[in-house]
Each structure stands twice: as structure tokens, then as C-alpha cells.
Amino acid sequence: MDRRTFIFASLFGISAVAPPLAFAKKGGRDNDDADDAVRSGKAMPIAAILKKISPKLGEILEIELENDHGRLVYEIKYLDQGGRRREAYVDAASGRFISTGDD
Numbered sequence: 001m002d003r004r005t006f007i008f009a010s011l012f013g014i015s016a017v018a019p020p021l022a023f024a025k026k027g028g029r030d031n032d033d034a035d036d037a038v039r040s041g042k043a044m045p046i047a048a049i050l051k052k053i054s055p056k057l058g059e060i061l062e063i064e065l066e067n068d069h070g071r072l073v074y075e076i077k078y079l080d081q082g083g084r085r086r087e088a089y090v091d092a093a094s095g096r097f098i099s100t101g102d103d
Contacts, residue, residue: 053097057076058079072093085102
């Protein structure tokens with residue numbers, strides 16, 4: 001899988017939506033790429049994704065935008081109700097769940 005991590009805090013103001021988020025990278029070209037993906041309609045803004053899926057997940061820990069064989073997906077790491085670390089993959093364009101599983 002071709003993985004590229006993008007950071008969204010500064011682009012989408014998620015700190016007000018989900019303060020506990022942790023990100024793998026900050027600044028640089030990755031932010032520009034994420035912004036371009038949203039502007040071009042290839043990805044929904046992360047704030048819209050979180051509004052749509054947060055009620056179905058537990059505490060959000062980390063979010064990455066990845067290129068999975070030409071398809072942009074959000075990888076969202078979270079804690080479930082039992083405190084287990086899990087991950088969900090969400091289609092970045094539609095906001096639909098692709099899969100969930102243990103981290």
C-alpha cells in the first residue's frame with residue numbers, strides 16, 4: 001500500500017472538534033497535498049468526516065489521509081468503549097466506512 005500521511009489540524013481546525021488528536025507529521029508539503037485533495041473534491045474535510053462518524057467510534061487518537069492504490073482513505077485510530085485501540089478506514093471522498101479492526 002502506498003502510504004502518505006497528511007496532517008489536518010491547521011487546515012481544518014479539528015482541535016476545536018476533537019482536542020485529543022495526535023498526528024504523525026506537521027507542516028510541509030503534506031498539508032498542501034491534503035488541502036489540494038479537499039479543494040479538488042477528492043477528499044471531504046476531516047471535520048465533516050468526524051461529524052459523520054464520531055458517534056460510531058470511541059475516543060479519536062490519530063487521523064491519517066492515505067493513498068491506498070489510488071483511492072484516498074482516512075485511517076482513524078481510536079479507543080473503543082472497552083479501551084481497546086482500534087482503527088477504521090473511511091473513504092475520503094464519500095465518508096463511508098471501508099473497514100474496522102484492531103490496531
